[in-house]
Amino acid sequence: MKTTHRPSILSALTGLLAISLFPGPVWSEEKGLPEMSPTAAPYTKPESSISVGAGYLLGDRQQLGIFDARDHTRPELLLDANIVRRDDATGTWSRAVGRNLGLDDNRELTLDMERQGVWGVRLDFNETPALAPYTANSKTDGLGTTTQIIPKSAIANNGNTYHIETNRERLTLNTFRTFNRNLKFNLNFRNETKDGTRQWGRGGAPEFVLEPVEWTMRQLEPSVSYQGRDLQWQLGYNGSWFHNDNTLVDTLLQGDNPTLLASHYYLSLPLDNEAHQIYLSGGQQITPDTRVTFKIAYGRALQNEHLPTADIAGLGRTGGLASLEGRVDTTHLLLGLTTRPLPDLHINAKLRYYDEADKTPSWLVAQTATAQVHSTPASLTTTTGLLEASYRLPFETTVTAGVEHKKQDRSVPFGSDRNGDGMDDERFVPWRNRLNETTYRLQLARHLSDSVNGSVNVEHATRTGSSFVDSPNILGTTQGKIVPFFIADRERDKLRLSMDWRPVDRLGVQINAENALDHYDDQTHPYGMKKGHAQLYSLDLDFAPTDKWLLTAWYAYDINRTWQDSGRWNTPTQHEADKSSMLTDTGSSLGLGVRNQWNEKLKLGANFQWTRTTSSFDDMVTTDPKSAVPAYPAGVTPLPMIVSPMTRLNAFFEYKGLGPGMLRWDYIHERWESNDWNWKFSDGTPYIYGTTTDSTQMATQDRQTADFIGFRYTTRFQ
């Protein structure tokens, strides 16, 4: 702190007057910028950094490396940069930011130039890999291409090993230009490609095939925005286009006559589609305490690409469709109001209308001797109203109460009426044409003191709707007995408690507890989801015993449990068994952290995390006394519980004593284990597709351990 004395009031006033008469010494008229104290410059100029180093990854991390592709032993080049320049005279920034530049499939680069408040251009490039945490050994020819030939008979684990992965490459351009202080034009463009393969399947046997992924996604969003003191608005367009290089995949069994149509099993792919939306959103300050917001948007999604299966002679229905002429129009209207009619009362109201009108024609796609299949466009109109009031009570307490009502009108698709009873024969599940849900919320939040905050949230919601449109030809027997959970009658209760407490500067405590309960109770439809229950408890601590030490710890436990009933029927009138299932997912996590500023040059730290997730499946199967079929089919074992623990330890030190930069050392140890049976038979052996055909064998690694050590040198400069 400076020790110079403050000038007297008289000298300050006279100085001020003189300065106002002779402004030269203080304000630079040429640049319009104040002349700043040079001593502060090192702390006020933007700082750049370049980090170069090398690391070595040893081990396997197929599960933990699914999104960074760092899944196996390899040396790594560690290269990051953050170059920032600012021309103080014009306020022009130039930035080049690179992350993971030395890591394949994982790089990110941003180039940005901006004259602050006037114009800007920003270019972003990034890659995101997605690796399946398992491999496939297959003799199928052409996997991941548009013609895949599956062996009729093969020995398992005697083919080629396939790593299933995709990679996204995204290039984004963001630009803006302001025309005065209030008006701004934005233009954003994105080009994204996704290439690789995804796991797929050929029905029946079933058999292993890979979906070829060669996609391009583009998005264009120009907009004009206005920002006044009381009025702000934005008018824009959002267009997006999806393109698939492939349209259809042909699969055959090896040796089958390719000239016969019956030999081919065609799998359709997502076709080119596009969507366009124009919107106007805004906000107007009516009074200092009252603001109105709004949004008006109209959109249209189209899928008109020629359907490739229409070109295959004999495959489709005679006179069938060659283009879907798919079109979905959306209309979104929003009106919001916030106001403070009393100094301590705050009102928040919203009215929202969202209409999704599927104007795709209902086509007759397939027609056999016993059934028809139509395309089934479905439309939704959702209207939501919210009214919420907050009142400031004495003792730094705020109570917030609100009610939200949602009304949904749902079209009921109609396929065909073969029986002539006026009802849809193609329906698989009951449907509803109206849903109503009302939610009540209450929050009590208290700013208990300078060091304690706490809140209690309670929520209750009731969802009902119109009577169900059941499946007609089997009404009252099978499909008619179930209700899809997302349109079922439901009572929902939520409770959330949270507290932030800092008893002393050096100690912070956070406590959270959440409880949610769903009840589905429809006596006329006994199957489906019956109940859901979720709980979460967490504790977070940070403690700084001295200025040089910081310790942290957190623990969280959550449990999600669902009860659902289902039934098994041999025919619509021949009941075999009922099943009540309790599905439970849990998660436990413990995190510990330590940081130490050993001296001016050396800093040390370490983090430890342990997470354990479990999934269990408890089924109670009741065989119908009239059924001769056993509840559990022969050759099937109940699902075991899945336990997946993960442990990660990372430690580092940073040393500033070597030259102008900083040396950093990192060590990471990771361990992942899981007994997930997803790709295994009941005895733990790898899953193999088919019985005679295919024989693709899947492989997972139950225990994965990896160590990483890396050194990097980071230099900072201005």
Added chain:
Amino acid sequence: MSKILISLLVLFVLALPALAEEPRKDAVLRGDAECTFCHDEEDSTSLLSIGRTRHGTLADSRTPTCVGCHGPSKAHMKEKLPGSDKRPKPDITHGRRAPALRPDARIDEDFANFKGASSPAEVINKACLTCHQGEKLMFWSGSAHSTRNVACTNCHEIHTDHDRAQDKLSQPKVCFSCHKSQRSLFNRPSHHPVPEGKMTCSNCHNPHGSAGHKSLRWDTVNETCYQCHMEKRGPFVHSHPPVSENCLNCHNPHGTTVPGLLTYRPPYLCQSCHSDTSHRGQVAGLPNGRSVNAAVVGSLARGCLKCHTNIHGGNSTENATSAGRFRR
């Protein structure tokens, strides 16, 4: 005329002491001399580092002054608290962190912000909203964070060029400091690449409020998902109604224990809507060996999706009922 000249001369003489003593210069922001007289490089470099930020870019005439964000703070400047070395706080303070949590030390990456011990959120936010309105903040008023008294500075750090809320790697930790449930879900084996730093919470949500539910950046859940998953948008020849209605019917985007972010494993997930004749009502279980019986292979190896592989919608016009069941 001579009187005027004499007056100007007197005025000039009176002004001499001030001119002789060089006027104190601002250090970072316009008009900050009063503040940086004490808060200089010897007091706290972290305050001066606002000069490295957009707020400290003076060529942009919209940039604020200390007083613009902290208020005139006359009492703070005038005197110390009775019997103490400390001064009264500035009129508006934007948060407090433990002493060891110095932004310049960068040792706080993993730790939660404490939300108390500063001016009321309403006062803090009013200072920010003076300039920041419209565009991303169009729907701040009435947003979940606004109505729950979240202050801008609960998430944003103003005096540093590394605002954790705007950094891909650190933003989730800022969000998790309140959203504990999401923190737990992102620790599940199947999750979006947020912990890996490939995505951020703000890729899907606008924490400043939006016209959509749950502060989603786009108007609906599906519109949000379609930004990256356009291939699911359709419309399809064979559409699956719960898919086109709401992706959350089957997926939890924050994380699950099931591959593909599914909320439950097949066949349970499928049986929450389909439970009747044939293999649809099968009892879950693992086959003891190779099998192609649809009634026993619905639990493992992608379950039902092995055959019903185009579950998001199919485009086949094949004259077969199986095409309508997402098998083609």
